[in-house]
Amino acid sequence: MLNQPPGPTLLGFDVVLVGSILAGIAALAVLVAIYSAVTIKDPMAKRVKALNSRREELKAGIVTSSAKKRASLVRRTDTTDKVKDQLSRMKVLQQSQVEAVQQKLAYAGYRNKELAVLIIGLRAVLPIVFGSVGLLVFYWANYFDNGPFMQLMGFAATVLLGYKGPELYLSNKASKRTAEIQKGLPDALDLLVICAEAGLTVDAAFNRVAKELGRAYPELGDEFALTAIELSFLNERKTAFNNLAYRVNLDAVKGVVTTMIQTERYGTPLASALRVLSAEFRNERMMRAEEKAARLPAIMTVPLILFILPVLFIVILGPAACSISDALIK
Numbered sequence: 217m218l219n220q221p222p223g224p225t226l227l228g229f230d231v232v233l234v235g236s237i238l239a240g241i242a243a244l245a246v247l248v249a250i251y252s253a254v255t256i257k258d259p260m261a262k263r264v265k266a267l268n269s270r271r272e273e274l275k276a277g278i279v280t281s282s283a284k285k286r287a288s289l290v291r292r293t294d295t296t297d298k299v300k301d302q303l304s305r306m307k308v309l310q311q312s313q314v315e316a317v318q319q320k321l322a323y324a325g326y327r328n329k330e331l332a333v334l335i336i337g338l339r340a341v342l343p344i345v346f347g348s349v350g351l352l353v354f355y356w357a358n359y360f361d362n363g364p365f366m367q368l369m370g371f372a373a374t375v376l377l378g379y380k381g382p383e384l385y386l387s388n389k390a391s392k393r394t395a396e397i398q399k400g401l402p403d404a405l406d407l408l409v410i411c412a413e414a415g416l417t418v419d420a421a422f423n424r425v426a427k428e429l430g431r432a433y434p435e436l437g438d439e440f441a442l443t444a445i446e447l448s449f450l451n452e453r454k455t456a457f458n459n460l461a462y463r464v465n466l467d468a469v470k471g472v473v474t475t476m477i478q479t480e481r482y483g484t485p486l487a488s489a490l491r492v493l494s495a496e497f498r499n500e501r502m503m504r505a506e507e508k509a510a511r512l513p514a515i516m517t518v519p520l521i522l523f524i525l526p527v528l529f530i531v532i533l534g535p536a537a538c539s540i541s542d543a544l545i546k
Contacts, residue, residue: 242430320383323390323465338382340344346378347371393435394465400433402501404440405494412487418476419447439464453480468497 217370317332350371406423410423422444430437439460446456454477475493479486 242329248492311350320386320390322463323394324386325389325438325463335382337387338405339379342378342381343375346374346381347360350374381534390465396433396435397439397464398468399465399501400429401466401472402494402497404433404436405472405490405497409487409490409494412490418453418480418486419444422447468493 313336314332317335318329321329321331321335350373353374354367354370407425407428408421411424412418416424422440426437426441426444430441442463443456443460446459447453450456457473457476461470464470472490472493475489476486478484479489
C-alpha cells in the first residue's frame with residue numbers, strides 16, 4: 217500500500233489530529249452540559265443530609281461513655297483503611313502531612329477527614345499512571361515528535377500534573393468556596409445583629425441566619441447551620457467557634473470567631489461588636505469593588521488596541537481607501 221501523504225502541520229503539530237481531539241472534547245462537553253441541564257438536583261438536599269449526619273454524631277458522642285464506641289463515630293471505610301495500611305507499610309504516611317491535607321479538605325468543604333488518606337494515596341499513584349500515559353504518548357506512539365527535549369518536558373509535565381493534580385483541585389475548590397463565603401459574610405453579620413437585638417440565643421441566631429441565607433449563599437449557610445448544631449451539642453461553645461474558624465480560610469471569619477469567644481467569656485454586648493465588624497467588612501467589600509473598577513482601564517487597554525482600534529480604522533479609512541484606489545485606477 218502506498219503511504220498516505222502527511223497532513224498539514226502547524227508548529228510541528230498535526231492539524232487534523234489536534235482538530236479531531238478538540239472536536240471530541242467539544243462533543244463531550246456538550247453531552248455533559250445536556251446531562252447537567254436535564255438532571256437538576258436540589259442543592260440543599262445533600263447539605264441537609266450532611267448536617268443531619270453531624271447532628272446524629274454529636275448526639276451519639278454525648279450519650280456514649282466508652283472511648284471505643286466514640287472512636288467508631290469517625291466515618292471510616294474499608295477503602296481508606298486499606299490505603300492507610302499500605303501507605304504505613306511504605307513509610308510515606310506522616311501525621312503532619314495528614315493534618316495538612318485534612319486542613320485543605322476542610323477549606324474545600326469536605327467533612328470526612330479520612331479522605332486525607334485517599335488524597336495522599338492519589339498523590340503517590342497518579343504520577344505513575346500519568347507517567348505511563350506520557351510514555352505511551354510521547355515516546356511509544358510518538359504523536360508529538362518535536363525533539364527529545366520537548367518529549368522529556370512533556371513527560372515531566374504529565375508526571376508533575378499527576379502529583380499536583382489533587383492538591384490543585386482542592387486549592388481551586390477552596391478558593392471558590394472562600395470567595396462565596398466572603399461575599400455573604402456582611403449580610404450574615406447584619407442578620408446576626410438583628411437576631412441578637414431580638415433576644416435570640418447565639419445558636420438560635422446562627423440557625424436563623426443559616427435558614428435565611430441558605431439559598432443566596434449556600435456555603436455560608438451550611439457553615440452557620442453546622443456551627444448552630446455544634447453549639448447545641450458540644451460541651452464547650454468555644455470548640456464550636458474554633459471549628460468554624462478551622463473550616464473557613466478567611467481572616468474575617470476568624471475575627472468573627474474571636475469576637476464571639478470574647479463576648480462569651482467577658483459578657484460584652486454581642487450586637488454592638490457584630491455591628492462594628494459588619495461595617496468593617498462592608499467597607500472592605502466596597503474597597504475591593506473600587507479596586508477592580510480602577511484596574512479596568514488598564515486591563516481594557518490591550519483588547520482595545522488589538523481588537524477595537526483595527527476594526528475602527530477599517531470602518532473609517534476603508535471607504536476613503538476604496539475611493540482613492542478607484543480614482544488611481546481610472
